[in-house]
Each structure stands twice: as C-alpha cells, then as structure tokens.
Amino acid sequence: xxxxxxxxxxxKEYKGFRLDDVTFDVPQGYIMGLIGPNGAGKxxxxxxxxxxxxRDAGEVRVFGLDNLRHExxxxxxxxxxxxxxxxxxxxxxxxIASAVAAFYDKWDAARFMGLLEEFQLSPRKVFKKLSxxxxxxxxxxxxxxxxxxxxxxxxxxxGLDPVFRFELLTKLRALIQDERKTVLxxxxxxxxxxxxxxxxxxxxxxxVVFSAAKDEVLETWGVVxxxxxxxxxxxxxxxxxxRRTENSxxxxxxxxxxxxxxxxxxxxxxxxxxxxxxxxxxxxxxxA
Amino acid sequence: MKIFISNSSPDPIxxxxxRQIKAQIISGDFREGDSLPSIRRLAQDLQISVITTKxxxxxxxxxxxxxxxxxxxxxxxxxxxxxxxEKKMKIVEEKLAEAxxxxxxxxxxxxxxxxxxxxxxxxxx
Numbered sequence: 432x433x434x435x436x437x438x439x440x441x442x443k444e445y446k447g448f449r450l451d452d453v454t455f456d457v458p459q460g461y462i463m464g465l466i467g468p469n470g471a472g473k474x475x476x477x478x479x480x481x482x483x484x485x486r487d488a489g490e491v492r493v494f495g496l497d498n499l500r501h502e503x504x505x506x507x508x509x510x511x512x513x514x515x516x517x518x519x520x521x522x523x524x525x526x527i528a529s530a531v532a533a534f535y536d537k538w539d540a541a542r543f544m545g546l547l548e549e550f551q552l553s554p555r556k557v558f559k560k561l562s563x564x565x566x567x568x569x570x571x572x573x574x575x576x577x578x579x580x581x582x583x584x585x586x587x588x589x590g591l592d593p594v595f596r597f598e599l600l601t602k603l604r605a606l607i608q609d610e611r612k613t614v615l616x617x618x619x620x621x622x623x624x625x626x627x628x629x630x631x632x633x634x635x636x637x638x639v640v641f642s643a644a645k646d647e648v649l650e651t652w653g654v655v656x657x658x659x660x661x662x663x664x665x666x667x668x669x670x671x672x673x674r675r676t677e678n679s680x681x682x683x684x685x686x687x688x689x690x691x692x693x694x695x696x697x698x699x700x701x702x703x704x705x706x707x708x709x710x711x712x713x714x715x716x717x718x719a
Numbered sequence: 720m721k722i723f724i725s726n727s728s729p730d731p732i733x734x735x736x737x738r739q740i741k742a743q744i745i746s747g748d749f750r751e752g753d754s755l756p757s758i759r760r761l762a763q764d765l766q767i768s769v770i771t772t773k774x775x776x777x778x779x780x781x782x783x784x785x786x787x788x789x790x791x792x793x794x795x796x797x798x799x800x801x802x803x804x805e806k807k808m809k810i811v812e813e814k815l816a817e818a819x820x821x822x823x824x825x826x827x828x829x830x831x832x833x834x835x836x837x838x839x840x841x842x843x844x
Contacts, residue, residue: 461769604763626726629768644770650731 434495435459435581435613436480441489443475448637450475453489455632455642460610462603464624464645465617466705467634468713473617474514476634477585480615481511493581507535510574514586516566518558524569525554528576535577543576564591571599575606582606584616588623596620600627621705625649631705635712641685645705652703653687654711656680661696668693672711683711720749720756724765732767736775744784744795745803755785755793782806 436457443450450472457463465473478484480491482498491498493505518527524547532538547554550568552561561569567587574582582603588596600623603614618624624631624645632642641648655667657680664673664682668689673682683703684690691700722739724732743749755776756764762772776793779785787793822832 601763601766604766607769608759608763610759626766627768629770645768646731646733646771646774 433459435493436615437490437492437495438476438480439490441476441479441491442487443479443484444487445475448472448475450479450637453634453637453639455639457613457615458630459613460607461629462607462614462616462627463630463632464628465615465632465634466619466621466624466709467617467640468709469619471634471713472637473619473634474585475637477583477615477617480583481506481509507537507577508580510571510577510579510582512567512570512574512582512584512587514589515563516570518566518569520557520559522558523554524552524556524558527558528554528573531573532577537578539576539578542578543572546572546575564595567591567599568595571602575602580612582612582614582616584614586618587616588618588620596623603627619709621709625705633708633712640712648708649702649704651687652683652685652708653690654701654703654707655682655684655690655695656699656701657695657697659697661698666693666695671708672714674711674714681711683707720761722761722765724767733771733774733778736761736765736767736772737778740775740779741782741784745807749795751795751797753795755795757792 434456438456439454441450441453448470453472453476465476467473475484479486480493480498482491482502493501494508496505498505522530528540528543532540532543544554547569550565550572552565552569552572558566558569571587587599591599603616604627606612607614628645630643631645631648633640652671658678660680662680664670664675664680667673667682667684669684669686671683671685673680675681687700687702690698720740720743722736724735728735730738740749740755749755755761758772758776759769762769765772776785776787780787780793783796783798785793786796819832
C-alpha cells in the first residue's frame with residue numbers, strides 16, 4: 432500500500448506543550464481521521480504537514496516527497512481547509528476564486544461554479560457576510576476545484592450543523608472513489624469518523640496512542656462494567672483507563688477478547704466506541 | 720443491491736454486508752455472473768469504510784459466493800443453487816445440533832424441544 436503521508440519522529444515544543452515522537456502513515460486512497468481531545472496536538476500535526484510552523488525534529492513526506500524541500504509542488508496537490516477559513520474579508524467569492532485559481536495549474540472553474548451552486552453559495556456574496564458553515568463550504572469548494580490529491584482538513588466539522596456535516600462526509604466518500612485521492616481530517620467529533628473513516632489515528636498529550644484501521648479498533652477495544660467492587664481496574668487485561676462512581680466501575684480495555692476470558696466477577700462487556708476511547712484515555716487515569 | 724446497515728446492531732458492519740449479499744445470492748435476486756458494485760462504490764452508497772466493504776467481499780470470496788477478477792470487479796460465483804442450499808442447510812444443521820446439546824445439558828426432553836420449535840415456526844409465519 433502506498434502512503435500519501437509518512438510522518439516519522441515528529442517533534443515540536445511550545446511552552447507547556449510538546450508533540451513527542453509522532454509517527455504514523457496515511458495510506459493513499461483512504462480517509463483517515465486524526466482524533467484526540469482539544470489540546471492533544473492535532474492542529475500542530477496538521478500545521479507541521481503544511482509547514483506552517485517549524486518542526487524541531489522528525490520527517491514528513493507527502494506523496495513520497497520531503498515536505499520542506501518540495502513544498503511548492505506538494506502544496507499544489509493539497510486542498511487545505513482551515514478550522515476557521517481565511518480569505519480576504521471584503522472580496523466577493525468570485526473575485527477570491529479567480530485570485531486563487533492563478534496558484535493552481537489544475538483549477539477547474541466550471542467545477543468550482545458547480546460546487547458553489549451545490550452548496551447554495553452565491554458567487555457575488557462577500558466573504559465576511561458568510562456564516563461559519565458557509566465559509567467552510569466555500570473553503571471546501573476551493574479545495575475540491577483544484578483537483579487536489581490530498582484533502583487536509585483541521586476540525587472541518589466543528590461548529591457545523593448535522594445536515595452539512597453529513598453533506599461534507601458524503602463529499603469525502605465520493606472523492607475517494609478515485610483511489611489516488613486521500614483525505615486526512617482532524618476532529619474531536621468522533622461520531623463523524625465512526626462510520627466514514629477507514630483509518631483512525633488517536634493523539635493524546637502530544638503522543639500517538641494508536642494508528643490503525645477503524646474496524647480493527649472498534650472490534651478489539653471494549654468497556655468492562657460492573658456494579659460494586661467485584662474487581663479492580665488493574666485486574667482487567669490491557670486496561671487503558673477507568674471511571675469509578677459510587678457504586679460502579681467502568682474500565683476501558685484494548686483487548687476485549689482477553690477481558691472476556693479473565694476471571695472478573697459480575698462484569699458486563701461492551702464494544703468501545705471511539706468516543707468511549709477518547710473519554711477514558713482523555714480523562715487521564717490510564718494504565719498505559 | 721439492497722443492503723441496510725444498522726448502527727445499533729451488535730454485529731460488525733462487514734458481517735451485516737456479507738450476510739445480506741449471501742441472502743440475495745441464495746434467494747436468486749443475484750444470479751451467477753452478475754456483477755457486484757465496486758468496493759469503493761458500495762462503501763460510498765452505504766456510507767461505510769472502504770476497508771469494511773473490502774473485508775465483506777473477501778469473506779464472500781473465501782466462502783465461494785463471489786469471484787473477483789483483477790481490474791474487472793467482483794461477480795457472483797458460478798455455482799448451482801443446490802450447492803448453495805446445501806451450504807445453508809449445513810448451517811441450520813449445526814445450529815440445531817448446538818441447540819440439542821444445550822437442551823441435553825439442561826435436561827430438556829425431545830418433546831419439549833419440538834414444542835419450542837413448533838412455537839418458533841408459528842411465531843415467524
């Protein structure tokens with residue numbers, strides 16, 4: 432399998448935050464979700480891929496090319512969507528589009544107009560008059576109109592209503608009908624990823640907790656629940672976090688099958704959702 | 720192809736896909752040589768992961784329900800209906816054997832078991 436993005440040993444330190452030895456690959460032809468709680472380092476990873484901030488160490492290859500040495504040619508093939516779309520505030524959408532078009536060889540004006548129509552955006556509208564959702568749509572239209580091979584999005588669904596979130600996810604699925612296209616998007620809305628993502632990379636406190644096929648994660652991770660105190664969190668095999676309330680205990684495990692075989696009195700077993708995983712690991716009392 | 724995915728089902732999505740395609744092959748809705756949608760197309764239609772769909776097709780291939788030809792796509796495998804029915808019968812037989820064994824352990828008599836079966840058939844009709 433070819434990789435659209437290869438990240439090795441990526442490091443970046445800010446005051447009070449450290450991205451530490453981040454390593455993962457994004458396979459070409461698939462959708463990968465980058466998940467993690469707020470402040471986990473998702474945006475930092477995205478910015479480092481785009482070389483918007485300077486990395487302290489590590490390597491990023493996009494389409495097999497070093498992202499610093501080949502920055503212009505790589506960027507021509509990436510459709511980048513910011514969490515807060517940035518375009519000149521006072522210009523009309525059509526004016527912005529013609530300015531942007533000059534940067535891309537593969538700009539498809541007809542496709543762009545088609546997308547605006549589909550998203551119900553008037554080309555004569557001024558950018559600052561758009562709602563957040565409309566700005567996001569415009570940004571996505573720009574990314575799709577230059578026939579990008581990689582769509583890279585930072586929290587694209589945050590602040591969007593369910594109707595447009597669904598529309599966006601459908602668009603992404605349609606895009607990868609072409610198996611040369613790849614999507615990487617960060618999100619803390621796990622339900623968006625639960626169905627549509629092929630791969631999931633989970634980042635917590637600047638480190639990669641796992642990077643795997645989503646199905647595999649959903650089939651192996653689980654939550655063990657019990658009333659009272661029949662067992663302790665550390666009795667559960669591969670425990671990765673827990674929550675205790677007055678009269679119950681919930682433990683997240685990365686090996687549900689092993690947990691089922693363990694002698695845990697009165698336990699109930701469930702598959703874990705991505706949200707469960709994020710919640711338990713994000714809470715902090717993990718046995719990593 | 721009619722496939723419905725339930726999010727609340729305890730069965731993994733790939734299993735829901737394989738089960739429903741199998742049922743359509745066995746019922747004859749899908750005939751030998753019919754082409755199946757491409758993996759990516761089906762993933763899009765069902766709004767599920769490409770990997771999930773790929774796995775479903777791999778399972779179907781392993782069990783001999785479909786053939787995949789590189790560059791051409793997937794097709795319903797050439798096999799006669801009797802064979803399929805036999806396969807299905809075998810599955811039912813295995814499940815019954817399981818039920819019988821369980822019943823023996825619990826001391827349920829054959830008559831009681833038959834009564835249960837009658838009841839179940841009645842409910843479903």
